[in-house]
Amino acid sequence: MAQVMGNVIVGQSGGPTAVINSSLAGVYKTARDRGARKVFGMLHGIQGLLEERVADLSKHIRSDLDIDLLKRTPSSFLGSCRYKLPEIKDNQEIYDKIFAILDKLEIEYFFYIGGNDSMDTIKKLSDYAILNGSRIRFMGVPKTIDNDLAVTDHTPGFGSAAKYIASITKEVIRDGLVYDQQNVTLLEIMGRNAGWLTGAAALAKGEDCEGPDMMFLPELIFDVEKFMNQVAEIHKVKKSVVIAISEGVKVADGRYVCELTDNIDFVDAFGHRQLTGTARYLAEKISKEVPGCKTRAIEFNSLQRCASHIVGRVDITEAYQVGGAAVKAAFEGETGKMIILKRVSDDPYLCVTDIYDVHKIANVEKKVPREWINEEGNYVTQAFINYVRPLIQAELTPMMVDGLPRHLRLDDISYGG
Amino acid sequence: MAQVMGNVIVGQSGGPTAVINSSLAGVYKTARDRGARKVFGMLHGIQGLLEERVADLSKHIRSDLDIDLLKRTPSSFLGSCRYKLPEIKDNQEIYDKIFAILDKLEIEYFFYIGGNDSMDTIKKLSDYAILNGSRIRFMGVPKTIDNDLAVTDHTPGFGSAAKYIASITKEVIRDGLVYDQQNVTLLEIMGRNAGWLTGAAALAKGEDCEGPDMMFLPELIFDVEKFMNQVAEIHKVKKSVVIAISEGVKVADGRYVCELTDNIDFVDAFGHRQLTGTARYLAEKISKEVPGCKTRAIEFNSLQRCASHIVGRVDITEAYQVGGAAVKAAFEGETGKMIILKRVSDDPYLCVTDIYDVHKIANVEKKVPREWINEEGNYVTQAFINYVRPLIQAELTPMMVDGLPRHLRLDDISYGG
Numbered sequence: 001m002a003q004v005m006g007n008v009i010v011g012q013s014g015g016p017t018a019v020i021n022s023s024l025a026g027v028y029k030t031a032r033d034r035g036a037r038k039v040f041g042m043l044h045g046i047q048g049l050l051e052e053r054v055a056d057l058s059k060h061i062r063s064d065l066d067i068d069l070l071k072r073t074p075s076s077f078l079g080s081c082r083y084k085l086p087e088i089k090d091n092q093e094i095y096d097k098i099f100a101i102l103d104k105l106e107i108e109y110f111f112y113i114g115g116n117d118s119m120d121t122i123k124k125l126s127d128y129a130i131l132n133g134s135r136i137r138f139m140g141v142p143k144t145i146d147n148d149l150a151v152t153d154h155t156p157g158f159g160s161a162a163k164y165i166a167s168i169t170k171e172v173i174r175d176g177l178v179y180d181q182q183n184v185t186l187l188e189i190m191g192r193n194a195g196w197l198t199g200a201a202a203l204a205k206g207e208d209c210e211g212p213d214m215m216f217l218p219e220l221i222f223d224v225e226k227f228m229n230q231v232a233e234i235h236k237v238k239k240s241v242v243i244a245i246s247e248g249v250k251v252a253d254g255r256y257v258c259e260l261t262d263n264i265d266f267v268d269a270f271g272h273r274q275l276t277g278t279a280r281y282l283a284e285k286i287s288k289e290v291p292g293c294k295t296r297a298i299e300f301n302s303l304q305r306c307a308s309h310i311v312g313r314v315d316i317t318e319a320y321q322v323g324g325a326a327v328k329a330a331f332e333g334e335t336g337k338m339i340i341l342k343r344v345s346d347d348p349y350l351c352v353t354d355i356y357d358v359h360k361i362a363n364v365e366k367k368v369p370r371e372w373i374n375e376e377g378n379y380v381t382q383a384f385i386n387y388v389r390p391l392i393q394a395e396l397t398p399m400m401v402d403g404l405p406r407h408l409r410l411d412d413i414s415y416g417g
Numbered sequence: 418m419a420q421v422m423g424n425v426i427v428g429q430s431g432g433p434t435a436v437i438n439s440s441l442a443g444v445y446k447t448a449r450d451r452g453a454r455k456v457f458g459m460l461h462g463i464q465g466l467l468e469e470r471v472a473d474l475s476k477h478i479r480s481d482l483d484i485d486l487l488k489r490t491p492s493s494f495l496g497s498c499r500y501k502l503p504e505i506k507d508n509q510e511i512y513d514k515i516f517a518i519l520d521k522l523e524i525e526y527f528f529y530i531g532g533n534d535s536m537d538t539i540k541k542l543s544d545y546a547i548l549n550g551s552r553i554r555f556m557g558v559p560k561t562i563d564n565d566l567a568v569t570d571h572t573p574g575f576g577s578a579a580k581y582i583a584s585i586t587k588e589v590i591r592d593g594l595v596y597d598q599q600n601v602t603l604l605e606i607m608g609r610n611a612g613w614l615t616g617a618a619a620l621a622k623g624e625d626c627e628g629p630d631m632m633f634l635p636e637l638i639f640d641v642e643k644f645m646n647q648v649a650e651i652h653k654v655k656k657s658v659v660i661a662i663s664e665g666v667k668v669a670d671g672r673y674v675c676e677l678t679d680n681i682d683f684v685d686a687f688g689h690r691q692l693t694g695t696a697r698y699l700a701e702k703i704s705k706e707v708p709g710c711k712t713r714a715i716e717f718n719s720l721q722r723c724a725s726h727i728v729g730r731v732d733i734t735e736a737y738q739v740g741g742a743a744v745k746a747a748f749e750g751e752t753g754k755m756i757i758l759k760r761v762s763d764d765p766y767l768c769v770t771d772i773y774d775v776h777k778i779a780n781v782e783k784k785v786p787r788e789w790i791n792e793e794g795n796y797v798t799q800a801f802i803n804y805v806r807p808l809i810q811a812e813l814t815p816m817m818v819d820g821l822p823r824h825l826r827l828d829d830i831s832y833g834g
Contacts, residue, residue: 075591163820166820168724168726171724180464180496298720303585306592309727407591
């Protein structure tokens, strides 16, 4: 029988991934197994916590079957937020309020699953706890499809997004060969500042697929004229051309490529200016300027972060492991840390968890190193591919019910009950 | 030992599906097993045949493993075309040429996998053969994601596209609930004239998912003002709204909704005016006109016809069966016919193949009956769902190699070698 520990609270923050709920399952199950009295979930992260919107998770995750369904459920089970805490010195009241709510719930361990903005929350809360003599321990659990977290070898969520992108890139390449007609397909891929996902399109290349012809990452300045010349050259020798391009590529003057269009501005569902339109803009330009070149633009869209019907087993297992490791570390007294993944070996792939000071991770963006992009700036190198390949391995079959993947539903909670 | 039969030729035509190659596998394997001397493939359909671009398939499908990979390979393995034969009376020469090529290859059986345009090819060629005393037999094998072929209960390819659409609709609905913020998502779905695929989004609804809120099929005139009012009403009571809309919806004056935009015209990779933009147009309109309503537009795009990573087992099996049944019928002397599927029972689902006069199928479009759309015109009925549900059942696992679904590659043939 595990020793009885205090109460636990866990939240999810930032954009979801296909495996973010596997980390939640890892936190929940490990905390229960190790004797947590209660495990609460914040609804919509720290923002929901401020409104005392929490749920007793044992009422919603009732069985081992529920845990396995939770792992396979896309999008943040608890709901998410994009909320950055102010500096402690600027607004002590908000911290007092958070800690009062945590104390009321008798919380001793606080886990936050998120990216570098979310790690800023862990940093500030653990700093405040130390400054004010609170014994609550704060641990970060890494998550992001963008793979832009510092220190950790990679980030859970990236592997499944990369697997999804590589898989559908293969399918789209095949689709482009159907008609006996020259064509250019532009694939628009997520990742505003970091090109990890765009580069992952290169994994499509293999014995049965030639892979994309070029790819453009946001790490390098995008030269529209050079691009157009390259397209015209490839177009001369190749029937079907497929190009992967990051939604975040910018030209030399700092404008996003999608801002070069005349089309009206468009704000997305979450109030951000939409960056989509890069592929469409370039496809239209090619149609107009390259003689005989038919084009199409495909946005890989939100599916990149919610396609739980094709997740990687390595990824979903690691997502679970970082959740469990965070609980273990907190229960052993750690605070102000994030769980990281350390790669022991590339081939055979072996990765272990470790803990790391969150101050050195929060707010830092890890980009694709220049040497992992070819000199021409239009393809990733073999070193990039060797790094990503192990992360897309193996599968976790969805549980299919009546023809469709089954998810765990939060019932009333999803509307903040 | 099977009796030795004459040579066989098979082609694929029109838009691909995720299971079109399962029909090719069915034709190939059944023809071989039943004693065909040689099985040729036309490269890029009848258009390639006219240029004598054919391949001896036994050189490219070398093993049982190849056959199983072929079934799982998206997009037309042989390449496709969109080519309509002229009326026989208008251009006898082209028919003489085709039959001369077929005679040179010693073809006795001709199979064409396609939709209603392709069945027109079977109709004309079989008519010509009869008129001119040729003994070549012509059989149609049904295929289309659009499910718009007449007479047959449904069309192979539709079930997998419906399964894909329903699966990702579930994921997108879940994704829309992540932030605690009102939002409207518009899903743009293929099917220019028939709403079978758009209606399939309704299958997302189940114990673990509320399903989309509305759907608009091209069978009914689309009233933009009424639509805007409905969105505003739902938006008042529901945080996250998801609406499925066909790329082919038209307003009362006959214009497509995507033609109401000011954006520049855009011709797709295959020379057709692109119909995409319906969801984007409406999303922008909602953003501007419904206060506080954030929107996003998601085009399901070509993945609907090439997402072989999530195909239905019922569908892929039926695709194989119609291919095999066509060979069997032709070898028994039939010509000018198409294989149809006849549903014996809904629940438990049971379907058998039959043969039907292609003259009554070619060039006819089967639309969603009015009584399978609700009175309001914004949702399909339970009868529609009962019809589609059996067609998305069960799975065929991709063969995963190094983390990605493996396909059968045509090597040199894909460029017309």
